[in-house]
Amino acid sequence: MATNFDPPSFGSPAFEPPRVDPAFAGDATVEISNVSVWFGPKVALSELSCSFGAGVTGLLGPNGAGKTTLMRAMTGLVDVNQGEVRIEGRDPRRERKVHGRMALVPEDEAVPAGLTARQFVHYTADLFRVPDREAPERVLHSVGMLDVADRRVDGFSKGMRQRTKIAAALVTDPQVVVLDEPLNGADPVQRLQLIALFKQLGASGRTVIVSSHVLNEVERMAERMIVLMHGRLAAAGGRHAIRDAMDDRPRHVLVRSDDGRRLAASLVALESVAGVTFDQMRDGLVIQTVQARELATELPRLARDSSIRLHEVRALDDSLESLFRELVR
Amino acid sequence: MTAPTTSQPTPTARRSRSRSRFMAIVIYTWQSCMPPKRWLAILLPCAGALLFGLLARAVDNFPTRERAFANVAAEGIFSLVMPIAALVIGDSVLGAEVRAGTFHFTWLSPTPTWQIVLGRWIGGSVVACITIAPATAIAAFVAGAPSAAGPAYVAAAVGSVSYIALFIAIGCITRRTAAWSLAIVFLVERLLGAALTGIAQLSPTWESRAIFVGYLDDPPQRLIRAGIPQGGDAIIRLAIVAIVALVVANWRMSHMRLSGASD
Numbered sequence: 063m064a065t066n067f068d069p070p071s072f073g074s075p076a077f078e079p080p081r082v083d084p085a086f087a088g089d090a091t092v093e094i095s096n097v098s099v100w101f102g103p104k105v106a107l108s109e110l111s112c113s114f115g116a117g118v119t120g121l122l123g124p125n126g127a128g129k130t131t132l133m134r135a136m137t138g139l140v141d142v143n144q145g146e147v148r149i150e151g152r153d154p155r156r157e158r159k160v161h162g163r164m165a166l167v168p169e170d171e172a173v174p175a176g177l178t179a180r181q182f183v184h185y186t187a188d189l190f191r192v193p194d195r196e197a198p199e200r201v202l203h204s205v206g207m208l209d210v211a212d213r214r215v216d217g218f219s220k221g222m223r224q225r226t227k228i229a230a231a232l233v234t235d236p237q238v239v240v241l242d243e244p245l246n247g248a249d250p251v252q253r254l255q256l257i258a259l260f261k262q263l264g265a266s267g268r269t270v271i272v273s274s275h276v277l278n279e280v281e282r283m284a285e286r287m288i289v290l291m292h293g294r295l296a297a298a299g300g301r302h303a304i305r306d307a308m309d310d311r312p313r314h315v316l317v318r319s320d321d322g323r324r325l326a327a328s329l330v331a332l333e334s335v336a337g338v339t340f341d342q343m344r345d346g347l348v349i350q351t352v353q354a355r356e357l358a359t360e361l362p363r364l365a366r367d368s369s370i371r372l373h374e375v376r377a378l379d380d381s382l383e384s385l386f387r388e389l390v391r
Numbered sequence: 392m393t394a395p396t397t398s399q400p401t402p403t404a405r406r407s408r409s410r411s412r413f414m415a416i417v418i419y420t421w422q423s424c425m426p427p428k429r430w431l432a433i434l435l436p437c438a439g440a441l442l443f444g445l446l447a448r449a450v451d452n453f454p455t456r457e458r459a460f461a462n463v464a465a466e467g468i469f470s471l472v473m474p475i476a477a478l479v480i481g482d483s484v485l486g487a488e489v490r491a492g493t494f495h496f497t498w499l500s501p502t503p504t505w506q507i508v509l510g511r512w513i514g515g516s517v518v519a520c521i522t523i524a525p526a527t528a529i530a531a532f533v534a535g536a537p538s539a540a541g542p543a544y545v546a547a548a549v550g551s552v553s554y555i556a557l558f559i560a561i562g563c564i565t566r567r568t569a570a571w572s573l574a575i576v577f578l579v580e581r582l583l584g585a586a587l588t589g590i591a592q593l594s595p596t597w598e599s600r601a602i603f604v605g606y607l608d609d610p611p612q613r614l615i616r617a618g619i620p621q622g623g624d625a626i627i628r629l630a631i632v633a634i635v636a637l638v639v640a641n642w643r644m645s646h647m648r649l650s651g652a653s654d
């Protein structure tokens with residue numbers, strides 16, 4: 063698994079990439095080679111090359127980056143206009159048997175109407191000829207849905223639907239698990255449990271690909287990340303490399319306190335602070351910094367020493383979009 | 392929550408026997424593709440068939456009740472009610488699911504596409520055989536023409552079943568299944584089929600009429616159309632239409648681009 067952070071690469075035409083390229087996993091089960099997908103005039107993926115191996119890989123990118131299209135191309139739901147997708151060396155569009163080795167949890171809320179969670183999971187087990195008849199009950203238990211397994215899935219909340227779809231995906235014991243925004247709608251406790259579940263799947267040697275536009279969420283479960291932007295590969299590497307890349311960029315932090323004027327005067331003395339402005343709209347100070355980690359340590363200390371109460375500390379550009387903008391600049 | 396590989400003790404599975412893929416698809420078609428609203432949409436044309444039965448009873452300018460029912464059924468039931476009921480069923484078993492974004496739960500399995508197509512078709516056909524086909528037969532009784540009930544059932548069942556195959560094929564080709572199906576029924580079959588015998592020969596509307604008329608004891612001459620096979624020959628013709636439609640559906644299904652409900 064690649065651990066180095068590389069500058070943005072915009073797709074490599076070479077089929078066999080060099081091993082050092084962090085976009086490629088050493089033990090790849092999913093290979094994306096020079097893939098382009100377009101829907102009419104809209105290009106969803108452009109000459110994308112990367113691969114995924116055992117363990118959890120985060121697929122990151124802002125909305126519209128091409129994450130869902132890539133996942134659909136991986137599973138064969140969408141035919142690629144150019145390039146190749148290989149799952150364990152086989153084309154998922156042409157060899158239906160390869161679907162027996164993989165599972166997709168789609169992002170959209172659509173679930174089969176009229177079925178209970180138990181019926182839905184059993185249906186999937188039947189389609190995949192799962193020999194273990196206890197497996198549906200076990201996976202329903204795994205995602206915490208056993209108690210409500212006899213309720214209809216179309217009456218579930220978004221989080222419950224996601225967990226039911228995860229159960230249906232896992233009942234087939236897939237080698238490749240593709241999860242499109244799987245934590246959407248889950249409450250904080252469920253998030254922790256699902257993250258633990260995905261990490262366990264990755265640790266058991268499965269290829270787990272999790273998409274999200276929330277970096278904090280993904281870095282808790284994925285060691286490796288692939289970052290997409292406008293359908294292209296923006297960055298790839300270990301989570302620390304991605305996080306460091308983010309930390310080294312100029313960032314803006316909003317601080318609301320009970321004494322903004324005094325806090326501003328103290329902040330300008332800090333080395334980690336490049337500038338401070340007062341934002342009337344947000345009713346707080348906006349600190350510009352290139353050393354976010356240092357600021358995170360110094361700010362609470364400064365507030366405590368100055369007896370200033372902090373009401374809110376929030377990174378204004380902590381979103382992936384800002385990171386992506388920096389990465390592709 | 393734990394990974395399935397390290398499971399905790401759980402209650403015993405409710406269903407201990409596994410179903411074949413094919414049976415799973417057929418049962419899924421009944422359980423999921425036919426929600427209550429769809430049943431209502433299917434039962435409405437069935438009620439329409441019964442109303443046409445009442446209408447046939449009310450008209451008195453035909454020499455026999457059978458002839459009155461034959462005329463009303465040919466124009467009302469086989470040309471209007473049956474295609475609509477079949478359209479609702481045919482759209483439910485595939486097109487609506489593709490639009491809703493739930494079809495990929497089936498498609499993304501190692502199940503051969505022919506099993507999916509055949510399973511959906513059989514699931515839909517059974518629904519037609521227990522709804523619109525008996526409604527058509529009951530309409531014959533309502534009209535006071537019990538001898539026409541058998542031909543009416545057979546014609547409605549064969550017509551619906553071939554229509555469902557056609558609509559499944561359309562569902563595999565386009566996302567706008569309902570619109571294209573309506574266009575085919577009312578523009579191609581009704582308009583062009585009325586003028587061109589070549590189209591009528593391939594049309595479930597015209598051929599189901601021909602089945603019905605062919606099996607009547609005393610068919611009205613005006614309903615016998617030259618160049619169209621009658622009775623059993625019409626059944627064979629519609630069987631061929633259904634088989635061709637299913638083959639096309641199977642071929643198209645492996646090439647479907649399932650971009651999801653949100654797209």
